[in-house]
Amino acid sequence: MAALCVEELLARAEQREAEPHRSVAVQKELELEFDLGNLLALDRNPPRAAGAQRESRLRSLARDNTQLLVAQLWGLPAGRAEGATGPLVAQLPEPFYRLPREKPLPRPRPPTRWEQFARLKGIRRRKRTSLVWDEAAKQWRRRWGYARAGGDPARDWLIEVPAGADPNEDQFAKRLRDKREKVARNEFNRLRNIARGALPGRGLHPTGHQSRAELGRATQVARVSTASLGRFQPRLPKEPAAPPPRGGKKRRFEPLLGDLAAERSRQLELLRGLGSKKPPLDLTRAVNKQLREEDAQAAAGKGKKRGQRGKRGRQRPGGGKGPAGGKGKKGGARRQQQRPAGRKRS
Amino acid sequence: MRPLTEEETRALFEKLAKYIGENIQLLVDRPDGSYCFRLHKDRVYYVSERILKVATSIPGDKLVALGTCFGKFTKTQKFRLHVTALDYLAPYAKGFGVAAKSTQDCRKVDPMAIVVFHQADVGEYVRHEETLT
Numbered sequence: 001m002a003a004l005c006v007e008e009l010l011a012r013a014e015q016r017e018a019e020p021h022r023s024v025a026v027q028k029e030l031e032l033e034f035d036l037g038n039l040l041a042l043d044r045n046p047p048r049a050a051g052a053q054r055e056s057r058l059r060s061l062a063r064d065n066t067q068l069l070v071a072q073l074w075g076l077p078a079g080r081a082e083g084a085t086g087p088l089v090a091q092l093p094e095p096f097y098r099l100p101r102e103k104p105l106p107r108p109r110p111p112t113r114w115e116q117f118a119r120l121k122g123i124r125r126r127k128r129t130s131l132v133w134d135e136a137a138k139q140w141r142r143r144w145g146y147a148r149a150g151g152d153p154a155r156d157w158l159i160e161v162p163a164g165a166d167p168n169e170d171q172f173a174k175r176l177r178d179k180r181e182k183v184a185r186n187e188f189n190r191l192r193n194i195a196r197g198a199l200p201g202r203g204l205h206p207t208g209h210q211s212r213a214e215l216g217r218a219t220q221v222a223r224v225s226t227a228s229l230g231r232f233q234p235r236l237p238k239e240p241a242a243p244p245p246r247g248g249k250k251r252r253f254e255p256l257l258g259d260l261a262a263e264r265s266r267q268l269e270l271l272r273g274l275g276s277k278k279p280p281l282d283l284t285r286a287v288n289k290q291l292r293e294e295d296a297q298a299a300a301g302k303g304k305k306r307g308q309r310g311k312r313g314r315q316r317p318g319g320g321k322g323p324a325g326g327k328g329k330k331g332g333a334r335r336q337q338q339r340p341a342g343r344k345r346s
Numbered sequence: 347m348r349p350l351t352e353e354e355t356r357a358l359f360e361k362l363a364k365y366i367g368e369n370i371q372l373l374v375d376r377p378d379g380s381y382c383f384r385l386h387k388d389r390v391y392y393v394s395e396r397i398l399k400v401a402t403s404i405p406g407d408k409l410v411a412l413g414t415c416f417g418k419f420t421k422t423q424k425f426r427l428h429v430t431a432l433d434y435l436a437p438y439a440k441g442f443g444v445a446a447k448s449t450q451d452c453r454k455v456d457p458m459a460i461v462v463f464h465q466a467d468v469g470e471y472v473r474h475e476e477t478l479t
């Protein structure tokens with residue numbers, strides 16, 4: 001009796017031990033095709049997943065195929081990353097299947113003013129040498145810049161008055177003025193090109209004075225430019241919480257065969273609300289309404305003293321919002337509202 | 347085909363409530379099966395879960411109807427109840443009557459005129475003995 005029990009125990013223990021370590025060898029009728037560059041394994045065996053045991057059959061199928069794929073990965077040439085003690089890393093071959101484009105092609109940028117002009121006139125870019133032979137100095141000198149060939153025109157000690165010019169005009173001052181105008185015009189054109197989006201850095205205002213709306217848009221774009229498309233970006237302490245993902249052009253509905261029990265409970269709730277014949281008290285709205293009334297009274301009282309300044313660039317440090325003292329304690333129930341920048345005139 | 351939105355459900359239930367009162371929950375939550383409302387081409391269908399699952403395999407433009415049509419939503423999103431819903435509403439009806447005058451006459455008539463005859467079955471006098479004056 002005792003011997004039988006012991007045998008039984010041993011058999012059970014052995015079975016339990018063997019379970020997690022299932023056989024590494026997998027039998028398949030057709031060999032799998034592998035594209036290791038994409039970590040892809042193609043199984044062309046007809047699946048036998050039907051009937052009551054579909055779930056378990058599918059699971060074992062997935063497990064077997066993964067086993068085969070991993071076995072193939074172990075066959076690849078491997079090396080150690082980051083020196084001799086780093087992790088073992090396999091070198092994947094080139095992918096066989098070319099995946100289609102994930103994002104649409106970028107929009108072509110508008111041409112700059114020079115590009116437009118050049119296209120109009122048919123001017124093509126000529127390759128120029130960087131050094132020019134300077135006859136006077138008998139040297140190869142650079143085309144422009146420091147110690148250029150032909151001398152720096154700004155350092156001339158003599159300027160001939162041109163034929164048609166006024167003899168009393170100061171040519172030095174004129175040269176200086178012309179240079180300044182050229183520089184200013186160039187800068188203007190550069191900024192205009194940036195504003196038209198012909199250069200990288202398209203979304204930002206070139207001189208840095210951005211309006212509130214532009215900054216908001218820029219932050220939104222920056223937030224979404226992560227690998228998770230902004231889903232896990234932390235928010236600043238006073239940044240408003242993310243709006244619920246409605247919006248866009250497409251209307252969204254509940255899934256067709258979604259949770260029917262949940263749908264039913266929602267409908268029953270709705271019925272209860274309809275049947276009660278009394279509007280339910282929305283606490284947040286009631287509190288906000290109360291706060292708004294108090295604000296209106298306070299603002300009417302202090303209307304003369306407070307003034308409103310422009311939004312751009314005229315904010316003193318620490319003067320952005322209105323007095324925050326009295327409102328602080330009721331902040332909990334308050335919904336985030338955007339207030340115009342106000343300043344106390346001291 | 348899609349489920350109804352919050353507003354559409356509200357419109358539907360308000361209409362049904364006029365006929366069957368608070369018994370709508372007996373339609374929503376049935377003991378003998380799981381039924382639901384689905385919208386297909388502006389018509390509201392009352393369909394069991396089993397039929398709904400089968401109907402999902404039919405392409406939307408080829409699907410004519412499924413389950414029972416309760417009514418449809420007009421262009422201005424008002425709900426119009428159809429006679430095909432009668433089978434489901436009749437057991438829970440609040441009461442029924444017959445119009446004594448035509449719709450046009452009803453508008454022109456004086457305030458004290460009789461517009462609806464309430465036709466009761468034989469047992470109603472006994473059933474509602476307490477409430478009837």
